Amino acid sequence: MASSTDRAMAEVEIKSLLVRERYYRDTSQWDKLRACYHPDVSKTSIEISWFQGDIDGFITGSQGMTTGGTGAVHTICPVDIHINGTKALSESTGSISIRFQHSSVEYDCVSFTRFISCLELIQGEWKLLSLRAIYDRDSITPVLPRELQDLPFVQDARQSYKCIGWLLSRKGFDIKQDLPGTDDPTMSEKLMKESFDWLNV
Structure with a gap:
């Protein structure tokens, strides 16, 4: 059985990985994003609103979104990390924010979400196997209220x-x-x- 110190260190490593994974996606650091996941693509799974598939397909799709002008900003706050030997399950809260124009007015769409991920310890490093989302609520608000648009x-x-x-x-x-x-x-x-x-x- 792992010591409390080992467990605490594993939790720190996993939380760091989860935060970096979202940051790499938002900043188009695709190689670093890929390195957050299991090297065997067949063991990876992403299930979110616009994509269901493996990590390589997710990266390709994310690249297309970015070049197509759909830039998203993610926040993630890892809350609970459950560890069982070389396996771990993470529960996080977070949000997804996308700015867009409609009828010449700028809006922000924000989705509040819980992120659930499975991870595996491989050669001393934690790697993500999956990313799934439980959607809580969302909203669309104008960047500038009508009274401030001028x-x-x-x-x-x-x-x-x-x-x-x-x-x-x-x-x-x-x-x-x-x-x-x-x-x-x-x-x-x-x-x-x-x-x-x-x-x-």
Whole structure:
């Protein structure tokens, strides 16, 4: 029987894996996303609203969503980790947020979800076998309420932080307009490259 220390360490490793898996998906780090799952694709299973299949098919589908303009942002909060030898079951709460336009108005669709995953310990590393979702509730809200749709945004306001930029500028702060953001991937890539260059020197 594993010691309480070993069990606590396994829980930390699994929770870290679950958070990184969602982050890699949202930031298009496909190789790292694939490495979160069992190397034998036939042992993997994804069952969510828009996809049912193995991890390789999920990655291909996610790449298509990203290039097609359907970018999603996920949150995940691992809550319960059940461990039985080299097997584990995780229960997490989370959300999926997608911004879209309809009739020239921007909206956010947010789905609140429970994520259930099975994992297996392989050569000392936990790997995901499955990702399933239990859907709780969802909503669609306008990015700007009707009363605020005519806010005087600056002409070059960045889509990735125009609302917080507008608010802080009203408070007297000068807002830098060339910060990294998902609306300009080159700047985000530059920041990440500079950060890893610093780490690896």
